[in-house]
Amino acid sequence: MxxxxxxxxxxxxxxxxxxxxxxxxxxxxxxxxxxxxxxxxxxxxxxxxxxxxxxxxxxxxxxxxxxxxxxxxxxxxxxxxxxxxxxxxVSAIGVTPMIHLGLFFAGAAYILNGLSFLGVVDARSSSPLNTLVGLFFLAITYQLVWPLHDFTGPEKTEILLVAAGELLFGVTFLYFGVASFTGLSASNLGWFCGWAALVSAAITAVQMTWFGDVKSAALWFVWTVVFCALFAVLALTLERLTRPTGYLIIVAGFSTCFFPGGLLLLRSWELVPPSVVWTVQLSAITLFLLLSIRSSRIAPNDKPHPLPAA
Incomplete structure (x- = not known):
């Protein structure tokens, strides 16, 4: 032939x-x-x-x-x-270490952004890190999607799902970085986070039911709650949730980014039982809920920043 x-x-x-x-x-x-x-x-x-x-x-x-x-x-x-x-x-597979590295450094951005919600650091000062991390996630998305000349087959679907998550993170970090630096209104950003919460919830369900990746589903579940909290603070202007959201972002930076990213870089993530991952993530959400209930009973003394970055 x-x-x-x-x-x-x-x-x-x-x-x-x-x-x-x-x-x-x-x-x-x-x-x-x-x-x-x-x-x-x-x-x-x-x-x-x-x-x-x-x-x-x-x-x-x-x-x-x-x-x-x-x-x-x-x-x-x-x-x-x-x-x-x-x-x-295999370029999508070869870029896997970049995904792990991006998740690892996203933890630093999360922690710094959580501190900005608590008023410890100025929101504008966190914009460079947000912008750099956002651009890094966009580069990963490009590396994942560009080689695909067709979108058929279950392996391509999984790559596209990963790319959707990377793009969501990239746009979010970049949006926060630019908005914090330029002083754009937080309202539009908050509504974007509301949409991102819906996307994150869908990815959580797909990870759990379609791919059976319960540990990734646990991480996406926390990110869904984070986006919901950002929507409540930035779009609905629920000021009493500003500090609980800050604590949630910091804890999520460690529990969903820093430690998982580090374990993935060390190739030890598979050694962590799913029950441990879910216990840690549910504990983070429980802490946020308890702080939110407490804040609803006490009038907030601290006003939120014009645009706290996340």
Missing amino acids: LHTSLGAIIEDTRAAMRRAPCFQNPVSGLGCKFCGSKRSWVQHLRQVHVFLPRTKTGHDILASGTNHNSASGPILRYCPAILLTLYYE
């Missing part, structure tokens, strides 16, 4: 990658999770090379006369196709 288009080559390469053992499970920059080795990308490319069908596409131009069945044969046989396909298929 003689292939004549790059698309056909990519389809051949994608099929080969599905047959190659190490590509049946996620491959991260830290090594292959299937075989446990520290294989380089070139070594993984050579593995794909073994499974490629015998065709003349690209061979006559790039590697004429080579042994197609040899695992040590020139990887240049399908060099453009393999590199493109590898990028399309």
